[in-house]
Amino acid sequence: MNLSIWFLLLLLVFGFNDRIYAHQRPRTERISGSAGDVLEDDPVGRLKVYVYELPSKYNKKLLQKDPRCITHMFAAEIFKHRFLLSSPVRTLNPDDADWFYTPIYPTCDLTPTGLPLPFKSPRMMRSAIQLIATNWPYWNRTEGADHFFVVPHDFGACFHYQEEKAIERGILQLLQRATLVQTFGQGNHVCLKEGSIIIPPYAPPQKMQAHQLPPDTPRSIFVYFRGLFYDVNNDPEGGYYARGARAAVWENFKNNPLFDISTEHPTTYYEDMQRAIFCLCPLGWAPWSPRLVEAVVFGCIPVIIADDIVLPFADAIPWEQIGVFVAEEDVPKLDKILTSMPTEVILRKQRLLANPSMKRAMLFPQPAQSGDAFHQILNGLARKLPHDKRIFLKPGEKILNWTAGPAGDLKPW
Numbered sequence: 381m382n383l384s385i386w387f388l389l390l391l392l393v394f395g396f397n398d399r400i401y402a403h404q405r406p407r408t409e410r411i412s413g414s415a416g417d418v419l420e421d422d423p424v425g426r427l428k429v430y431v432y433e434l435p436s437k438y439n440k441k442l443l444q445k446d447p448r449c450i451t452h453m454f455a456a457e458i459f460k461h462r463f464l465l466s467s468p469v470r471t472l473n474p475d476d477a478d479w480f481y482t483p484i485y486p487t488c489d490l491t492p493t494g495l496p497l498p499f500k501s502p503r504m505m506r507s508a509i510q511l512i513a514t515n516w517p518y519w520n521r522t523e524g525a526d527h528f529f530v531v532p533h534d535f536g537a538c539f540h541y542q543e544e545k546a547i548e549r550g551i552l553q554l555l556q557r558a559t560l561v562q563t564f565g566q567g568n569h570v571c572l573k574e575g576s577i578i579i580p581p582y583a584p585p586q587k588m589q590a591h592q593l594p595p596d597t598p599r600s601i602f603v604y605f606r607g608l609f610y611d612v613n614n615d616p617e618g619g620y621y622a623r624g625a626r627a628a629v630w631e632n633f634k635n636n637p638l639f640d641i642s643t644e645h646p647t648t649y650y651e652d653m654q655r656a657i658f659c660l661c662p663l664g665w666a667p668w669s670p671r672l673v674e675a676v677v678f679g680c681i682p683v684i685i686a687d688d689i690v691l692p693f694a695d696a697i698p699w700e701q702i703g704v705f706v707a708e709e710d711v712p713k714l715d716k717i718l719t720s721m722p723t724e725v726i727l728r729k730q731r732l733l734a735n736p737s738m739k740r741a742m743l744f745p746q747p748a749q750s751g752d753a754f755h756q757i758l759n760g761l762a763r764k765l766p767h768d769k770r771i772f773l774k775p776g777e778k779i780l781n782w783t784a785g786p787a788g789d790l791k792p793w
């Protein structure tokens with residue numbers, strides 16, 4: 381349907397105040413209180429990070445073997461390494477460090493179609509930890525409690541892409557005391573431990589930038605979504621994939637003219653998001669869907685359908701104010717929930733989304749920019765300082781069990 385007819389139809393049906401369509405550039409709004417200020421924090425001077433030097437087989441060689449790892453949505457593990465090497469928070473003196481970082485790319489083992497295979501990750505991780513624990517005194521002081529690891533895989537440091545298996549494995553024993561930086565963010569789940577830092581997935585900033593429309597582009601699509609509703613191969617009934625939320629969206633709204641939803645991925649995908657008011661984010665288990673990043677970057681109000689989700693940098697980004705949270709069981713009421721939202725509320729969310737600090741926090745640009753996702757990770761680490769004295773073990777004290785876990789994990793890497 382022609383967009384201008386859409387626009388008229390929407391106005392007629394819902395009597396929306398035309399200001400919604402943002403004929404002027406939406407004014408941006410700062411978040412009052414701590415949230416906005418936290419996003420703009422400068423981590424430099426607030427923490428020092430020591431980067432271990434590892435043989436290149438743990439990082440660079442893997443990337444050489446498969447260059448797709450750097451464009452993958454889990455590429456944050458590589459970019460974070462590069463970022464830290466030249467960051468002013470890096471210290472070359474480990475005795476000065478608040479945090480220790482082990483540059484390892486556990487997600488850079490891809491199938492021919494580009495899906496990460498995590499089967500070797502536990503052995504690789506174990507091997508790297510053994511190496512740093514033997515060659516430096518810092519790991520044994522705390523058994524990793526002042527170390528952080530970037531583990532952007534589906535179920536983080538559980539290292540399996542099937543939820544059942546991931547739960548059965550649990551978080552790798554040797555990482556139990558470390559701080560995990562991960563995209564997996566399901567609350568009350570064995571693969572998310574307290575104190576983890578949840579990050580957005582990597583989405584290509586230049587590519588998104590190239591599709592940027594003028595900021596006064598009218599928003600004439602009410603609800604937008606592109607993606608699968610069913611995982612036909614693994615879950616034809618749709619009850620498991622995204623915990624049924626996507627299947628419910630399709631069944632309830634496939635014929636609703638307010639819902640521009642389809643499995644077809646158009647070439648105008650990024651532009652369409654800039655023409656939409658609401659963008660559906662049926663996230664299932666994890667915020668690793670790039671949709672959330674795209675919605676924020678393109679100023680489309682994210683409609684988050686994922687019970688108990690822990691969103692990226694949730695202690696700095698006021699998700700409740702920017703987005704709309706819809707309980708999974710309320711998906712059939714989605715149309716009513718969204719059409720009954722007061723115009724002022726929508727406008728306020730759009731103004732908050734127009735705040736450049738929100739967009740920056742979602743991206744891993746090259747080169748890095750202040751306030752971007754790299755800096756938000758550092759801010760998250762800085763907020764955990766100073767370390768509790770109790771993380772330092774008494775002489776001879778051991779907490780981790782080096783021989784725990786499946787026998788296969790104990791084989792050398």
Ligand SMILES: *[C@@H]1O[C@H](CO)[C@@H](O)[C@H](O)[C@H]1NC(C)=O
Binds near residue numbers: 513514515516517520
């Ligand atoms: C740290 O502890 C491990 C395991 O107990 C041991 O093998 C290693 O030699 C220790 N490292 C140092 C630097 O003492």
Ligand SMILES: *[C@@H]1O[C@H](CO)[C@@H](O)[C@H](O)[C@H]1NC(C)=O
Binds near residue numbers: 782783785
């Ligand atoms: C470590 O884990 C292994 C395997 O689960 C177990 O057999 C062993 O008793 C544990 N060691 C300690 C000291 O708890």
